[in-house]
Amino acid sequence: MNDALVRAGRALRLVLLIALAALFLIPFYLLVRNGLASEEEITAPGWTFFPGELRWSNLRELFADPNVPMAHALLNSTLIAVATTVGTLLLASLAGYGLARIPYRHANAVFYAILGTLMVPAAVTFVPTFVLVSSLGWVSTLRGLIIPTLFSAFACFVFRQYFLGFPRELEDAAQVDGLGYWRTYWRVVVPNSRPVFAAVGTIVFIGAWNAFLWPLVIGQDRDAWTVQVALSTFTTAQVVNIHELFIAAAVSIVPLLLVFLVLQRYIVAGVERSGIDD
C-alpha cells in the first residue's frame, strides 16, 4: 500500500517535470518557429503550432537586408565576447593565484577591497563609468566596450577559492625544481586547472555575449552595435520585418547554445566549487 503511494508520487512528479520542461522549452520553439515563418503567419490572428511552410530564405533575407547591420553586429559581439573572456581569464586567474598563494602582509586587505566591489552591482556604476569612458574618448569603440568589463571581481573570487584548494604538493615539487612563481603558475598550475578555466570562461562568455546595458550606453554608433543592441533597436522601432527579427534572434543564440552544450558540465561544477552556494 505504502509502496503504491510512493510509486504514484514518483509518477506524479515525473509528469509534473515533463510539463514544466515543455513550458521551459516553448520560448525556444517559438523563436525558431517564428524565425522560419512568413511575416503574415507570425502576425495572423489565432496561433498555430506549426507554420504553414518553413522559410529558410528568411536567413538569406536577414543578411541581405541593408537596413540591418546583422553581420557586422555578429562580428562585434564575437570580438567582444572572445576578448572579454580571454582578458578576464588572464587577469582574474593571475590575481586569484597571487591572493591565494603569494604571501604578502596586506593580501587580505587587497582581497576585501576587491570583494567589496561585488557589493556595488556593476549596473549602478554605469553612469560614472560612462562619464570616465567618454572622457577617455572611448565611446563607440571596441576598446570602450571591452576594457572596462575585464575586471570581474566575481571571476577573481572564484579563482582565489579554487587555488586555495589546489594541492600544494604539485607546486612544492615545482619550487624544488627551481621554478619561481611565474613559471610554476604557467607550467604546473594552469595545465592542472583546465576545468575551472572552462567554467569561468563559459560564464564570462555568456555574460559578455548577452550584455545589454553597457553596449547600449557605449555603442552609440551603428558600427559599434552588438547583436543584443541591434536586436533591441528592432524591437523598440516600428517593427516591419518581424520574421527577420525572429530569425536574427535565433541566430544570435546559436553560438551560445554550442558553447553551452559542450561546456555545460563545467559550468555546473564551477558553480558548485565557486563557494557562492556554500
Place this chain on the structure above:
Amino acid sequence: MAPGAATPASPRPARQRNRTLWFWIFVGPFAAGLILFTYVPLAWSVYLSFFDAHNTVSPTDFVGLDNYTAMLGDPSFRAALLTFAVFTAFIVPATYALSLGLALAVNRLRFAQAFFRSVFFLPTACSYVVAALVWKLSIFNGVRFGLANTVLGWFGADQIAWLSTTDPPWYWLVIVTVRLWLQAGFYMVLFLAGLQRVPPQLYEAAAVDGARPGWQTFRYITFPALRATSVAVVLLLVIGAFQAFDEFYNLLSDARGYPPYARPPLVYLYYTALGQGQNLGLGSAGAVILALIIAVVTVAQARWFGLGGKDEKAV
C-alpha cells in the same frame, strides 16, 4: 573564505620584498583595472553629483546638495524605487520557490536527471533581449495574435492587451515570468549543489525517528540544511533585482518611447543621465543614492541572516 591565505612571511627582508614584488606582478594589473573602472568612476560620480553637469564631465557650477534634493523630491524617482520594491516582492519569492522546487524534483530522479537539469538550465544561455522579444511579440502579444491569448481563447476567455494596459497591470505577469524563466535554472543549480552536501546520515536518523518522507523530512532536515545556500540565493536575487533594466527596457519601450509607469531605478537613471538632457550631475546623484540604498539593504540583510559573524560562509 578563511582569511589566512598567506603563510607566515619569511623573516628575511630581501626575500620578503621579492615576494611582495611577485604579489603585485600577479595582482597588480587586476587591482589597477578595478581602481580605474570601479573606484575612480564612483569617486567621480560623487564629485559630479555636487555640480550642475549637463552634457559635460568637467563641470564648473557647484550646486551643493541641489541634485540630491531634486532627485529625492522627484516623484518619478520615488516611483522608480517603488517599482523596484514591487518587482523584488514578486520576483524574489517566485524564483526562490521555483528553483528550490526544481532542484528537489530533479535531485531524486533516478533517470534523465541530466536531461531535466539541462532543460531548466538552458534559458541561462538566453539574453534578456531575445527573451523579451519572444515574450513581447509571440507569447504575450496584444489582442490580435499571440500564444497566451490563443490559449485563453480555447477556454473562452477574453483576449488581454498584456503590455498596453496598466489597469489591471498585466504587464507585471510578463515582466516577472521572463526573468523567472531566465534565472530559475541558475539558482536550481545552486540548490542542487547544496542538496548534494546534506549528509545522508541525517535522513537515516530521521527515518529511524519515524519522520515520514516528504513534507516532514523537507521541513526538519532538508530546508534547515540548505540555510547557507538559501541566504546566498536571496542575497543574489535581491541584488539582481536592483539591476533590472534589460527586460523593462525591451518589453515596455517601443517606437513611441518608454511609458512613464514601471520604470525601475536603472531605467530612470538611464533616461536622466543619457537621455535627451544628458544631465550627468542629476544622474550621478541618483546613482549615489541608489548605491547607498543597495549598501544599506545588503548589509541589513547580511546582519539579519547572521552573515559576517563567525559562521560566515556565503558571499
